[in-house]
Amino acid sequence: MKLSRxxxxxxxxxxxxxxxxxxxTVFKQAFxxxxxxxxxxxxxxxxxxxxxxLPEREFRSRCIGCGVCVNVCHVMKxxxxxxxxxxxxKNFGTPFxxxxxxxxxxxxMECPAKCPTGALRPVNKEExxxxxxxxxxxxxxxxxxxxxxxxxxxxxxxxxxxxFFYGEWGNQPxxxxxxxxxxxxxxxxxxxxxxxxxxxxxxxTEVKEKxxxxxxxxxxxxxxxxxxxxxxxxxxxxxxxxxxVEREYR
Amino acid sequence: MSVNTDKGGTEKLNPRIKKRIPLSTxxxxxxxxxxxxxxLQFLRxxxxxxxxxxSLALWFVNLIDVFAxxxxxxxxxxxxxxxxxxxxxVFAIYTIIGRAFCGWVCPMDLLFEMVDRVKGxxxxxRKGKEKIGYGLAGILLIVSALIGIPFFTxxxxxxxNFFRFLTGGIFLVLRLPVDNTVIVFSxxxxxxxxxxxxxxxxxxxxxxxxVGKVYGLFNKLSLIRIKFLEGExxxxxxxxxxxxxQVKLTPYLDRKSLRDSNCIYCGRCVxxxxxxxxxxxxxxxxxx
Numbered sequence: 001m002k003l004s005r006x007x008x009x010x011x012x013x014x015x016x017x018x019x020x021x022x023x024x025t026v027f028k029q030a031f032x033x034x035x036x037x038x039x040x041x042x043x044x045x046x047x048x049x050x051x052x053x054l055p056e057r058e059f060r061s062r063c064i065g066c067g068v069c070v071n072v073c074h075v076m077k078x079x080x081x082x083x084x085x086x087x088x089x090k091n092f093g094t095p096f097x098x099x100x101x102x103x104x105x106x107x108x109m110e111c112p113a114k115c116p117t118g119a120l121r122p123v124n125k126e127e128x129x130x131x132x133x134x135x136x137x138x139x140x141x142x143x144x145x146x147x148x149x150x151x152x153x154x155x156x157x158x159x160x161x162x163x164f165f166y167g168e169w170g171n172q173p174x175x176x177x178x179x180x181x182x183x184x185x186x187x188x189x190x191x192x193x194x195x196x197x198x199x200x201x202x203x204x205t206e207v208k209e210k211x212x213x214x215x216x217x218x219x220x221x222x223x224x225x226x227x228x229x230x231x232x233x234x235x236x237x238x239x240x241x242x243x244x245v246e247r248e249y250r
Numbered sequence: 251m252s253v254n255t256d257k258g259g260t261e262k263l264n265p266r267i268k269k270r271i272p273l274s275t276x277x278x279x280x281x282x283x284x285x286x287x288x289x290l291q292f293l294r295x296x297x298x299x300x301x302x303x304x305s306l307a308l309w310f311v312n313l314i315d316v317f318a319x320x321x322x323x324x325x326x327x328x329x330x331x332x333x334x335x336x337x338x339x340v341f342a343i344y345t346i347i348g349r350a351f352c353g354w355v356c357p358m359d360l361l362f363e364m365v366d367r368v369k370g371x372x373x374x375x376r377k378g379k380e381k382i383g384y385g386l387a388g389i390l391l392i393v394s395a396l397i398g399i400p401f402f403t404x405x406x407x408x409x410x411n412f413f414r415f416l417t418g419g420i421f422l423v424l425r426l427p428v429d430n431t432v433i434v435f436s437x438x439x440x441x442x443x444x445x446x447x448x449x450x451x452x453x454x455x456x457x458x459x460x461v462g463k464v465y466g467l468f469n470k471l472s473l474i475r476i477k478f479l480e481g482e483x484x485x486x487x488x489x490x491x492x493x494x495x496q497v498k499l500t501p502y503l504d505r506k507s508l509r510d511s512n513c514i515y516c517g518r519c520v521x522x523x524x525x526x527x528x529x530x531x532x533x534x535x536x537x538x
Contacts, residue, residue: 057398061326062333064318065404066304067417074426075294082421083414085431092435093404093414098427116304116312117322118332 036245037101038136038197042211045203047088047096048181050081051105051128052112052120056202062119065093069111069120078106080183097130100183101194105130107156107182126157131181132204134211135173137218139195139241144234147171151185151196165219169226174215191238192245272524273517273532277354284355288413292420301413302355303403304336312336315409316344317387317464321400324391346534348472348509349465352455353494353516356462358408361440362447362455372451379457380512387460402460408443409461411436452494456512466511474515475507477533484527489519499530 050069053059073081082098084091097105112120141148152162152173161179165172186196287298296309304314314336322333390402403410415436421428446454455462489499495512499519502508515532523530
């Protein structure tokens with residue numbers, strides 16, 4: 001491509017404006033975040049760490065924020081790990097799984113093997129404790145009259161993690177305590193905005209009782225009542241999400 | 251790095267007669283080359299992965315900066331084999347090349363040189379005060395131990411922030427997950443360093459930078475040294491004038507070699523002397 005002098009000067013004069021404009025949008029985006037996901041009343045309870053992370057306090061004292069895990073994750077083509085921002089100043093600079101909806105952890109187990117400080121330690125795939133995936137029963141297709149099972153097909157540990165409760169209301173999946181929290185099910189859920197949420201293990205022990213109570217209540221519910229819930233409340237919400245949340249597969 | 255010794259300084263050579271690549275140009279190539287190797291990781295080529303505080307060479311050698319290792323040690327209060335294995339190769343490298351990292355690898359040197367081209371208010375502190383850096387490094391280690399976070403490396407470090415900015419910027423362009431506040435923060439920190447350098451040229455490198463101070467300790471036991479050839483010094487003091495780190499060279503000319511803890515082996519004194527006397531060179535052995 002040949003570049004005339006006039007064109008070159010044009011590009012030269014435009015580029016600072018472009019850079020400034022981009023910088024401004026980054027700055028604006030930096031402090032705003034919109035998130036409509038499943039289980040809005042259960043927060044993640046902190047940052048979801050990469051696999052093999054030590055307990056939070058020890059991890060924090062060891063991680064120097066060098067970014068090897070981030071770049072190893074990029075080289076392995078998962079791009080799951082990001083660096084935590086200023087919102088949580090204590091954890092600034094530490095790695096976490098930012099966007100499981102598009103970039104879940106693939107459990108390749110390279111980042112714990114490559115961590116130079118020992119903040120992440122090599123473990124077996126099955127013993128990873130990144131978090132715990134919870135299904136939102138009011139959004140899941142399987143719990144609302146369908147047979148979907150996308151989450152169980154995506155799960156790298158498969159039958160060890162998923163329990164199924166087959167009934168007239170669908171093939172209802174349930175994730176048990178063997179879940180490692182990689183988030184592949186979050187990505188492959190076909191629902192707009194996903195029906196699965198990964199929370200930290202510590203948070204799970206807090207909400208476990210409430211969550212399993214809801215699960216048992218739904219299973220033992222009389223058919224009329226369940227019919228009202230599924231077709232009266234849940235289905236309209238699921239349909240609406242399909243329209244609102246556009247999914248762009250990456 | 252080899253200078254023909256027999257000619258020495260007795261003969262005032264015109265630099266145009268015998269051309270060799272100046273060390274200032276050579277080290278610029280080395281610096282950009284290493285940054286280019288780091289940039290290859292975004293094309294998924296596994297030569298150097300990570301950043302200059304911690305990295306992974308050839309996908310199997312872990313490397314970690316010595317000051318980062320110390321901070322990690324102080325904040326976790328535990329010596330792990332993993333961290334020790336990562337720091338050993340770096341330790342070995344610096345026992346050979348001393349503080350050459352600062353002059354030949356550190357990207358801030360490149361940015362500071364760009365700042366040097368901007369004319370304006372420059373306050374030059376021409377006094378020693380190099381000891382402040384050791385105190386600062388000690389304070390940072392104690393702070394890390396108290397709050398249980400590797401404080402400098404995680405928040406302030408120019409190297410961490412430089413590579414965070416690189417990774418963040420490229421991820422932003424590729425639309426990969428990145429927290430934008432990280433980019434804003436790291437750019438802010440780099441700009442602060444550049445402003446500091448604009449007002450006090452090279453004060454950061456010379457006096458404050460704890461990373462460089464730790465490498466300076468290696469200078470005392472490293473194999474690399476500045477060597478002085480026999481010959482007549484013209485007393486032009488051009489070498490000291492060009493020196494970023496304000497190392498005093500002329501009082502030691504009769505010593506044959508010098509290992510100053512502030513020397514970054516950038517070779518500006520060599521280039522300076524090459525225009526006049528050709529007395530100074532950088533080498534590894536004591537004689538020759």
